[in-house]
Amino acid sequence: MENLVIIWSGPAGHTAAIYAARANLNPIMFEGFMAGGVAAGGQLTTTSKVENFPGFPTGIDWSELMMNMRQQSINAWTRIESKTIDKVDFSGHPLKLFSGNEVIEAKSVIIATWAIAKRLWITGEKDYRQKWISACAICDGGLPIFRNKVVVVIGWGDVAMEEAHHMSHFASKVIVLVRTDKLRASEVMQARTKANEKIEFRRFTEALEAQGNDMLTWLKVVNNQTKQEEIIECSGLFYAIGHTPNTDFLWWQIQLDNDGYIITKHMPVHTATNVDGVFAAGDVADKKFRQAITSAGSGCMAALEAQHYLQQQ
8 A cells, every 4th residue: 555646747746746755655656648638747848938936047948847856756766657547536545546447545645636728729729839829928928039029818807817917017018809798807807907008908809820930920810799800910829718627537536616626625724635635736726826836835735744644644
């Protein structure tokens, strides 16, 4: 039986692994094999260069950062399996996890299955994804390729307003595409965004195609009322239409909110779930911040709480 199983990887998972291994918990990580449709490492693998993670003053490529985290986990004596946990049974102890036909029994579990940003997959998106098309303005918006350029944000809620406002610090102009005539953002966020002279709203407007040469140069959009198409010249596109937590395999096993995020006790103070011995870290339990550094911090907390739990048993 395993002392501690960490489900999937990423900043939360690897930080948890490092702390758990150094506490002699002998953790095993199932880092996932294209779990959630992305490579091991999670949402961070969908960006290009990470410039807001402390310790790297000139930024670092996401792949290098994740490989460094992975190697540090291994150096701390974490066992890593490139397999995906796709089913669990938390109805009793020991806790049971399944990877295909393999059954793993554990005294404690840390779930770090991240959340994946929703995308529209418009024509041309695959050519510019991870460079000029992003799902995190806070992560990528400060890159030189967006400075003093026109960028587009797609979304209608608080996150879209925050991302548009954030990009207004770098871009020459921010165009927000809203598919209806109403915003779902709070009144405060709407007022703040509308007061920003660098932000323009296009209502009843949806993106159809992203194109350019070596870089994104224009976006084809359509007015969904008049069906009139238009070309918007821009150098960046940011999706702000929500995230999907990777918890499909956890329904009926652990407490989730209506959006599928794991509910923890008194977040961000605790990472414990409603199941004894099961903890959650990273974006799978965080629908507000969703940053690599906050995920890493929660991974630390989860490992420390798992250590305390195991010592009590």
